[in-house]
Amino acid sequence: LAKTTQPISMDSYEGQEVNITCSHNNIATNDYITWYQQFPSQGPRFIIQGYKTKVTNEVASLFIPADRKSSTLSLPRVSLSDTAVYYCLVGRSNDYKLSFGAGTTVTVRA
Amino acid sequence: GAGVSQSPSNKVTEKGKDVELRCDPISGHTALYWYRQSLGQGLEFLIYFQGNSAPDKSGLPSDRFSAERTGGSVSTLTIQRTQQEDSAVYLCASSLAPGASTEETQYFGPGTRLLVL
Numbered sequence: 001l002a003k004t005t006q007p008i009s010m011d012s013y014e015g016q017e018v019n020i021t022c023s024h025n026n027i028a029t030n031d032y033i034t035w036y037q038q039f040p041s042q043g044p045r046f047i048i049q050g051y052k053t054k055v056t057n058e059v060a061s062l063f064i065p066a067d068r069k070s071s072t073l074s075l076p077r078v079s080l081s082d083t084a085v086y087y088c089l090v091g092r093s094n095d096y097k098l099s100f101g102a103g104t105t106v107t108v109r110a
Numbered sequence: 111g112a113g114v115s116q117s118p119s120n121k122v123t124e125k126g127k128d129v130e131l132r133c134d135p136i137s138g139h140t141a142l143y144w145y146r147q148s149l150g151q152g153l154e155f156l157i158y159f160q161g162n163s164a165p166d167k168s169g170l171p172s173d174r175f176s177a178e179r180t181g182g183s184v185s186t187l188t189i190q191r192t193q194q195e196d197s198a199v200y201l202c203a204s205s206l207a208p209g210a211s212t213e214e215t216q217y218f219g220p221g222t223r224l225l226v227l
Contacts, residue, residue: 032211041221042218043114043201043203043218043220044153046212049211049212092210095210096141097155097166098143098216
């Protein structure tokens, strides 16, 4: 899996948009970018996956520039319940061996 | 059930004892995975099952660790002669097919928190 770098922590307030950028300079041609969310005392949960440009679902948006050396997870109008650790992964879609680092701890305050 | 379940949720044991951790995957999911998550180590892959067979055991840290799956469903991870460095959260995940794509999303259970004293 390609190495990724993301901020250790981010603070936000309810109703704001949170953008987490992940750097993956050595991303390979066949690699996808995937984000997971993990709440305390729970297992990780798949949020979104993309290859290029923009992907949006009911939870988040993922922006990937043309060079794909970074990606930004955007959480619109966060609430207290969005407080969690967010992990960025880069790898082939058939690579089932998930591997997380420390992730980004997002804390949403009232 | 609606999701992946694991038991026990917490386990405290003494060094040298054996422990068994159980995973009930989502019904119909043929692929099952065990991971370990500890502070400072992130998420670490242990083993992958396709049906009842384990084609990839590459992540098991030592021969004290073993796992089995029966009936293409329930899986048990066994740690023999536990050591303090085995303390971690053990996570189980399942998916329709092996992979990590949107179509092959791995669904995780809540984990078993193991503490070896």
